[in-house]
Amino acid sequence: MNANTIITTAPSKLTGYCEFQLGNFSFSRDEYFVYVRWPAPATGTQTTHVMSADAFLRAMMRDVAWGFFYGQVNFDAVFGTTNLYGQVEVYAGAFNPAYASNKLALKETFDTPIVMATFKAILDDWTNKGFDPFAAPEETGTAWLGQKNGHNREAIDRARATCRRMPGLKGDAPLRTDDSGYPVNRAFRDVSQDEPVVMAEPGFENEVSAFNLFKFLSRSDVTWNPSITSVCKESLFCPTTEEYILPIKHGNDRVEWFLQLSDEITWDVESKETGMPRAKLTMRPGDVACMPADIRHQGFSHKRSMLLVWENANPELPKLYASGKLPINPIAF
Amino acid sequence: MSAYTTRFGSLRNFQKGEIEIISDNPKNFAFSNVFDVASKSAPYEKVVVARNLQYVIEAIRAEGTSAWYAADHDEFVIVMDGAVEVELVKLDNPAEVALPGTNGAVMVRGEPAGKRMGRILLGRGHQALLPKGAAYRFRAEQPGCMIQQGIFGALSVEKWADICYR
Ligand SMILES: [Fe+2]
Numbered sequence: 001m002n003a004n005t006i007i008t009t010a011p012s013k014l015t016g017y018c019e020f021q022l023g024n025f026s027f028s029r030d031e032y033f034v035y036v037r038w039p040a041p042a043t044g045t046q047t048t049h050v051m052s053a054d055a056f057l058r059a060m061m062r063d064v065a066w067g068f069f070y071g072q073v074n075f076d077a078v079f080g081t082t083n084l085y086g087q088v089e090v091y092a093g094a095f096n097p098a099y100a101s102n103k104l105a106l107k108e109t110f111d112t113p114i115v116m117a118t119f120k121a122i123l124d125d126w127t128n129k130g131f132d133p134f135a136a137p138e139e140t141g142t143a144w145l146g147q148k149n150g151h152n153r154e155a156i157d158r159a160r161a162t163c164r165r166m167p168g169l170k171g172d173a174p175l176r177t178d179d180s181g182y183p184v185n186r187a188f189r190d191v192s193q194d195e196p197v198v199m200a201e202p203g204f205e206n207e208v209s210a211f212n213l214f215k216f217l218s219r220s221d222v223t224w225n226p227s228i229t230s231v232c233k234e235s236l237f238c239p240t241t242e243e244y245i246l247p248i249k250h251g252n253d254r255v256e257w258f259l260q261l262s263d264e265i266t267w268d269v270e271s272k273e274t275g276m277p278r279a280k281l282t283m284r285p286g287d288v289a290c291m292p293a294d295i296r297h298q299g300f301s302h303k304r305s306m307l308l309v310w311e312n313a314n315p316e317l318p319k320l321y322a323s324g325k326l327p328i329n330p331i332a333f
Numbered sequence: 334m335s336a337y338t339t340r341f342g343s344l345r346n347f348q349k350g351e352i353e354i355i356s357d358n359p360k361n362f363a364f365s366n367v368f369d370v371a372s373k374s375a376p377y378e379k380v381v382v383a384r385n386l387q388y389v390i391e392a393i394r395a396e397g398t399s400a401w402y403a404a405d406h407d408e409f410v411i412v413m414d415g416a417v418e419v420e421l422v423k424l425d426n427p428a429e430v431a432l433p434g435t436n437g438a439v440m441v442r443g444e445p446a447g448k449r450m451g452r453i454l455l456g457r458g459h460q461a462l463l464p465k466g467a468a469y470r471f472r473a474e475q476p477g478c479m480i481q482q483g484i485f486g487a488l489s490v491e492k493w494a495d496i497c498y499r
Contacts, residue, residue: 165407165462166409166460166462169462186337187337187339188337188339189336189337190336190337190338190339191339191458192456192457192458194456195459196453196454196455196456196459196461197453197454198451198453199451199452199453199454200450200451201448201449201450201451204421204423204448204450204451207421207423207450207462207464207467208421208450208451208452208453208462209461209462210419210453210455210459210460210461210462211459211460212456212458212459212460213411213458213459213460214341214457214458214459215458218339229460230407230409230460230462230482231407232388232406232407232408232409232482232483232484233388233406233484234388235385235388235482235483235484237409237482255385256385257383257385257390259367259382259383259390259480260350261341261413261458262339262340262341263339263340264340264350269357269362276356277355277356278354278355278356278357279352279353279354279355279356279357279359279362280352280353280355281350281351281352281353281362281364282350282351282352282353283350284340284342284347284348284349284350284366285340285341285342285347285368286342286347286349286366286367286368286369286413286478287349287350287364287365287366288363288364288365288366288367288382288383288390288392289362289363289364290361290362290363290364290383291362292361292362303337303339304337310383310385310390312385312386312388314386326386329360329361330363330384330385330386331360331363331384331493331497333360333363333493333494333497333499
């Protein structure tokens with residue numbers, strides 16, 4: 001069998017959903033829940049983890065859309081992935097002290113393509129018609145629950161919006177308009193849609209350039225899904241609009257920063273290794289905070305808000321932090 | 334149901350957030366607020382509010398006319414409060430202003446030598462490219478607040494102890 005073959009069953013006669021296998025992990029869903037099962041290394045007995053299917057699909061959507069992102073993507077306190085850039089470590093209980101100390105935790109490493117293919121197949125099979133895992137709950141409702149009912153490939157196959165230099169430049173990412181399918185979100189109807197006045201001399205039209213970032217964000221059709229809107233070498237501005245709960249707990253493999261552009265987000269910050277709570281940050285417009293390289297975090301946004309996530313995409317960073325060559329907390333004072 | 338109200342901050346109206354510590358040190362979060370910082374800054378002082386190795390975000394108080402600046406790499410500016418005009422000049426000899434490989438913005442001595450590229454009028458939420466090889470300057474009739482994306486340079490100012498929770 002090819003290492004890139006997705007292992008799956010025929011649809012369940014009861015629910016219509018298929019089951020999937022990746023290494024020693026099995027994945028199944030029913031009307032409400034997703035079950036992740038794995039043999040406990042200590043005893044070989046089956047260990048079961050249950051999640052609400054909507055929470056699982058929202059988390060899976062981010063993991064897939066972000067290409068496993070930077071570091072850990074924890075679906076919750078038990079299940080998740082670590083991006084090894086070329087390979088992906090899939091784990092259950094590995095960063096949860098109760099599971100880990102009782103030898104119930106399983107970690108398995110795969111080449112990225114088979115994890116991506118399997119996760120995409122799960123997402124495709126388990127996302128019902130009308131359920132958009134990127135949307136806020138108020139927008140997408142309860143179509144996720146119940147027996148299998150069609151697909152929503154348009155929603156789950158969205159490409160992450162990136163740019164080479166800045167949106168709006170010639171040959172770069174397009175700006176968002178009604179006509180291009182990006183109406184103003186219901187929560188941002190009061191955001192000004194004016195554009196900067198750009199007066200370029202002939203020949204400099206592609207260097208004298210500006211756009212309304214807040215307008216751009218007001219038209220985002222996704223939540224908790226950073227786009228890229230400016231690139232200074234490896235420094236990426238990745239703004240995003242947030243509503244309800246970040247569907248994953250992101251465990252950093254490098255330092256990242258948040259700058260709250262509008263409204264308010266509360267962040268739970270936990271130890272990356274153990275999940276022990278460390279701090280709670282409430283961020284309001286203009287607030288800037290560092291997220292150290294040894295934390296996991298999850299955000300809560302009661303009203304759709306605009307957040308600037310700032311990343312350093314230098315591929316050497318995970319090694320440098322892991323080996324202690326760079327400080328976990330970058331700012332000393 | 335009433336319509337949503339989107340809240341932005343301004344120099345005159347901001348409310349810095351909070352850290353509730355469970356088991357941590359507030360200093361680890363280097364938590365500041367760009368309006369708070371800019372409300373106490375000199376005009377066009379480049380105060381670092383976020384730093385990731387050589388890369389920075391600076392909070393800048395826009396007020397009056399700035400010096401001319403240039404960098405050997407792209408930079409970006411976002412207006413967080415107020416109205417700011419950006420003027421751009423294509424430098425005839427950019428290497429004379431910022432040696433190739435120089436990190437961060439440098440000040441241009443006197444008037445920049447080069448062709449006028451144009452002007453941009455930015456309002457709140459607007460973002461402009463400050464392209465590599467161009468000199469730029471800002472003008473703001475009323476005090477405003479910008480953030481700039483760039484690289485730590487000779488003009489970058491760090492005053493973490495004054496701006497962060499501790
Ligand atoms: Fe994160």
